[in-house]
Each structure stands twice: as structure tokens, then as C-alpha cells.
Amino acid sequence: MTSDRGREHAQQRPQIDVAQFVHNVAKRRNWQLPADSDFLSMLIEGLEGNLERLGYLQCPCRLSWDDKEKDKDIVCPCIYAEADIAEYGHCYCSLFFSSDYDTANEEMVSIPERRPQHLFP
């Protein structure tokens, strides 16, 4: 269900090529994308769906407040990505990896949630 605020954003949603966007972010930040192309496509589709619904690139692995202000820390790339990539080699979703991560061979696992619990919906 879309809130009024969500609808408002959706009406003025920006046109973004999400696949291109994540490639650009990875390139600029010196990160890698997952080697598993199905896994990558799924996350890109998730981001596209969130962009369509909310008007911003809300993280596909976290539940939204449907409010850009309250979700601002988890707009992709989220503010936790850099620390997670430094500590665990990839972000919470496993969309972005450190440049030295063996994305083809290392098994990806969920990492602890760095977002403070009081910011959760």
C-alpha cells in the first residue's frame, strides 16, 4: 500500500537507469558488483521496484518507512555500505563488494545489521 507521501514522490519520480547507476557507483567508489548475474539482476529489479513505488532508491534488503526523510540513511548506496565493505567485504545486500573480494568463489553470507534499531520502522 502506498502512503500519500509515497504517491507524491512516485508522481515526481526521477528517471534513473538503475543498472547503469549501480555500475557507476561501483566504478566511482572502487567497489565490485556480484559475480552472480542472477543475484545482481534481482537486486537491480528490487531497486527499480522501490524507485517506481517510492521515488527513491530505497535499499532492497530493508523494510521502508515509505518516507524519504526517515529512509534517507538506507537510500542506495546506504550510509552503512562503506563501513560494511571495509569490515565484511560487502554491503548489507551484497550488491557492492570491496575491490579485493573474490566475488566468484567466496560464499556470500548475511552480515550484521549496522543500522541502529531505533531507526527501524
Add this chain to the structure above:
Amino acid sequence: MWGRKSSEEVQQTLENIPFETVSGKRLAQPLTLFALSTCGFCRRAIGYLNDQGYAYRFVHMDKLPKSEQDAIRAHVKRVYRTALSFPFLCLGDKDHLSGFIKASWEQELHRLEEKSHDQ
């Protein structure tokens, strides 16, 4: 936000959640998975439970109306004393697994299966 609904209201809303039931030969405990349709680890968790033949039920929370999302969050907070992160697998009414780490899921589900055989 969590305290707003009484537990009876939460229970009532929970009963109406359109869970999908997956049948399987292996039953560790009543297993309920809260997932997001957009999350890669949630998909892997579902794939794992299916491959291993566990019986469980699941729901994609991003497809639910806000009131039902709130009821699930309140339920998780009350029963498991934690905020909801995905994937979230309820193991009966006491334990849970959150985030998909195949080795820990394997270990924990095997332990529960053995326990249920002993009973």
C-alpha cells in the same frame, strides 16, 4: 509505534496474513519465514529451505499493507525481543534466525530436528 496495538489486535491481524505454505518432508519446528521479495539473501534462504525439503510458511512483507507489516513487527518485537531484519526465520515461539548464513541455518535446523525426534 510498537505499543500502539494490543496483542489481541496483533494476533487477529497475524491470523489474516496470507502466508504461502511450502510442504516438505522435514519438520524441525513450526517454521515461519518473513522475507522481502527484493532481497537476495531472502531468495537464498527460500532456496535453501526448499532444497533441504523443510516444511515452512513464508510471506513477502513488502507486498503487505502497512497495517499487516506493523502487526508482524510488533509480533517479532514481543516474541523474539528484536527488531525485524531479513530474512527472519521463526523457529517455534522461542528461537529465531535472522540474516541468511547457510552454515548457521544448517546447524540450528539440524539441532531442532534432532530435538523433535527425541520427543
